Amino acid sequence: MSSLLAEIEHAQFDWDDFEETGRRTRDLIQRIAADKAVLADMVDRSLNDPALRAMAEHHELLDYLVLHNAPDRGFRLRLHCSTDVHRDRPHDHRFSFSSVILTGGYRHTWHRLDTDLYASWSEEDALGVMDLTRSEPAEKAFEVIEPMLVRDERPGNCYSLHDSVIHTTFTKPDTFSLFLRGPAVKSRSIILDAETRRVWWRFGAEQEPAERRAKVGLGDEALQSVQERFNRLVLA
Amino acid sequence: MQTTSASLFPEVDRLDWSDLDGTASRCEAMLREIAGDRDLMTALVYGAPADPVLWSKCEEDAVEDKIVLCDDPERQFRLRLRLSKQYQEELAHQHRFSFSTLVLRGRYLHRTYRVSGDFDAGTSLDDVVPVWIHEDGPGDVFTIHHEAVHSTPLVEAGTVSLILRGPAEKERAPVLFREDRASELSADEQAEALAGAVPGEFEPLEASAGTFFWRVGEQGESATRRSKRQMRREVFEQWCRELIAMGVIEDRLS
Numbered sequence A: 001m002s003s004l005l006a007e008i009e010h011a012q013f014d015w016d017d018f019e020e021t022g023r024r025t026r027d028l029i030q031r032i033a034a035d036k037a038v039l040a041d042m043v044d045r046s047l048n049d050p051a052l053r054a055m056a057e058h059h060e061l062l063d064y065l066v067l068h069n070a071p072d073r074g075f076r077l078r079l080h081c082s083t084d085v086h087r088d089r090p091h092d093h094r095f096s097f098s099s100v101i102l103t104g105g106y107r108h109t110w111h112r113l114d115t116d117l118y119a120s121w122s123e124e125d126a127l128g129v130m131d132l133t134r135s136e137p138a139e140k141a142f143e144v145i146e147p148m149l150v151r152d153e154r155p156g157n158c159y160s161l162h163d164s165v166i167h168t169t170f171t172k173p174d175t176f177s178l179f180l181r182g183p184a185v186k187s188r189s190i191i192l193d194a195e196t197r198r199v200w201w202r203f204g205a206e207q208e209p210a211e212r213r214a215k216v217g218l219g220d221e222a223l224q225s226v227q228e229r230f231n232r233l234v235l236a
Numbered sequence B: 001m002q003t004t005s006a007s008l009f010p011e012v013d014r015l016d017w018s019d020l021d022g023t024a025s026r027c028e029a030m031l032r033e034i035a036g037d038r039d040l041m042t043a044l045v046y047g048a049p050a051d052p053v054l055w056s057k058c059e060e061d062a063v064e065d066k067i068v069l070c071d072d073p074e075r076q077f078r079l080r081l082r083l084s085k086q087y088q089e090e091l092a093h094q095h096r097f098s099f100s101t102l103v104l105r106g107r108y109l110h111r112t113y114r115v116s117g118d119f120d121a122g123t124s125l126d127d128v129v130p131v132w133i134h135e136d137g138p139g140d141v142f143t144i145h146h147e148a149v150h151s152t153p154l155v156e157a158g159t160v161s162l163i164l165r166g167p168a169e170k171e172r173a174p175v176l177f178r179e180d181r182a183s184e185l186s187a188d189e190q191a192e193a194l195a196g197a198v199p200g201e202f203e204p205l206e207a208s209a210g211t212f213f214w215r216v217g218e219q220g221e222s223a224t225r226r227s228k229r230q231m232r233r234e235v236f237e238q239w240c241r242e243l244i245a246m247g248v249i250e251d252r253l254s
Helices: A003-010 A018-033 A036-048 A050-054 A123-127 A210-216 A220-235 B020-035 B038-047 B052-056 B187-193 B223-229 B233-246
Strands: A062-070 A075-082 A097-103 A106-113 A145-153 A158-161 A166-171 A176-181 A188-193 A198-203 B064-072 B077-084 B091-093 B099-105 B108-115 B128-136 B141-144 B160-165 B172-177 B212-216
Touching: A003 A018, A003 A036, A018 A036, A018 A075, A018 A097, A018 A158, A018 A176, A018 B128, A036 A050, A036 A062, A036 A075, A036 A220, A050 A062, A062 A220, A075 A220, A097 A220, A123 A198, A145 B020, A176 A220, B020 B038, B020 B099, B020 B141, B020 B160, B038 B064, B038 B233, B052 B064, B064 B233, B077 B233, B091 B108, B160 B233
Parallel strands: none
Antiparallel strands: A062 A075, A075 A176, A097 A158, A097 A176, A106 A145, A106 A166, A145 B141, A158 B128, A188 A198, B064 B077, B077 B160, B091 B172, B099 B141, B099 B160, B108 B128, B172 B212
């Protein structure tokens, strides 16, 4: 086993210290990004390990593989891959994370929202709106969302983002990135559509109904497609 | 040859900084085009001391200098170089204006903060928490709203950015030291260097983490302070030598 893989097997992160853990995780994922043998090995393992394979997900804007899962050591490493759908869709996360861009890129926007949606939506209400189709143009939504910082992320760019930030990653085609997340610090996260002013919510897998779990699972064909694109775009 | 602001980007009309997203795209294209054109950069840099208005805006400050290359208030932009001359501490701050920047040389950590309550003299260190930490390097461009609170400590002397800023949106902008700053100057030397400064409205040469001050524009500064901050010709020429070595401009010093 390479020394980098061995390091990943033992790495431990405390996300209460965002500054220091951000620095350490950015350092780690940039070294992984620079080592194509390790990347290829991790993707192979992700597809051949039943537990990791079952954690792969498909979403409208993004597919991901889980490369390493270490909840007891404070992190999960994923490979993100853009789909053919590219949209400006502000969201936050249930966890803080660090990411490095491998190919493609995205317009990255940090937003200011005028409304505390966590205060105006109860968890019970949010549980009923887990996807766009169930979202109503609601009186519960927000008035103003505005960009505070805009930048183009390009291959090699690397950053850490706190769970409280509402941001957009408006992808270009064929965007791959490494994404190292910490433990969930809240039960739900926001997604919104700035144009239609609809809000919907994401929950952890354990709170999602079976119907939704089945929908977000990545089938064999889709997994092979991600691997083929990874081989062609990232490893080549 | 002098390049006037009107000859820069004649196709660009007034930049609308209230539309940050749209302006970000236009500014990014403008910054990359200017930085990629050595003849234009050469004309702009050597043109600065030849233009009394631009030259009066070229400044030396505690940890960095600026050379103003173009000022077009009608079209709502001003182009300048930000040039770091010594290690910079982490200072969480807002700007008086929204702006775009392109890193030409050097690397630094760009932090964006969440601030509890208003950001003013009553703000303490615990009120300002980093929520986005980005590794910025050569070729990176970002555009930021004047109400965003961030820091871009240029920790390597000789780090250079090209900045396209909009009009001032407020008279002064808040700044909070998040780490200590030491100075080799004695108290008397510091007082002499800061002559004419308004209390609470200048960047201290020495400070402890948690120190707060306001940054003001040139209209908010006394004549004594302005003359202290005016870039000296020898400092301009030193920066020219750095820019020549970087390949950003041609050597027209001799």
